[in-house]
Amino acid sequence: MRDGKKTVLVINGPNLNLLGTREPEIYGHETLADVEAAGKKQGNEYNATVDFFQSNWEGAIVDRIQEARTDGTDGIVLNPGGFTHTSVAIRDALLGVSIPFIELHVSNIHAREEWRHHSYFQDKAKAIIAGCGVQGYEYAIDLVIKKFPVKE
Template sequence: MSGFNISVISGPNLDRLGKREPAIYGTATLDDVHRAVEEAAKARGASVSCMQSNCEGELVTAISHAGDRGFHGILLNAGAYTHTSIALYDAIRASALPTVEVHISNPDGREPFRRRSRIAPACMARVAGFGPSSYVLGLIGLLGHLEKLRSDERG
């Protein structure tokens, strides 16, 4: 049992999953994605808290205060802010928590402006292109990383 607490943060327009461009993002809703992540976390002895905001400032606050709120890591789909937000980059760095960037689609296979991630240098890993499963795969990787850190600390 890991006992890790993970903050799952989704950015702009992800509240429109299931309705917005289903050919790209599929038909699963954000609630469906959250349920899948919650089930995967529970199966691994972890817990998650999921939030979504279309407002950059709310995302910055959630990220930068995650450690103060008892989270051990962050799973982040910053949506379009991935490509523009230095503020999110700074918040990830300020949190000092391991953060995995996740995307439902593969940004590198889409429009040229989506191919640059401003937040990637602050994140430990990126999982993209697996549809809603990107969240679960990111969670599994993050929990594995946290378990390794815990094991290394114990010697």
């Protein structure tokens, strides 16, 4: 909790900086900037802080998760992108900070290629949101704000 407000950290993995232009038939036309603006507005409506971080680099994501351990983050929304299927390092970072998190995917990974069906996060996430388009971010942020406990 920061400044008396619940704090949500939204982390976006590789290629999500291309949201809105990369395969819009799968991911839609809204950009990451659109998602961030909507998330910050949503946070303001609930007197919460919503921070965003995006990186194409696994180590930068691990560093940001570790930083969340001491910066007042109450819950994490993670769209790991391609790291969903490969990153033990991000999984270990999440387990190491003991901050509850939601796994988020813009597309329905279970309706896509077989190799996309496995997630290194699914058994530790408090919830998984997939296939709702960018509206999934709204659902995930709402869940963290309303249901996750405040970090002491």
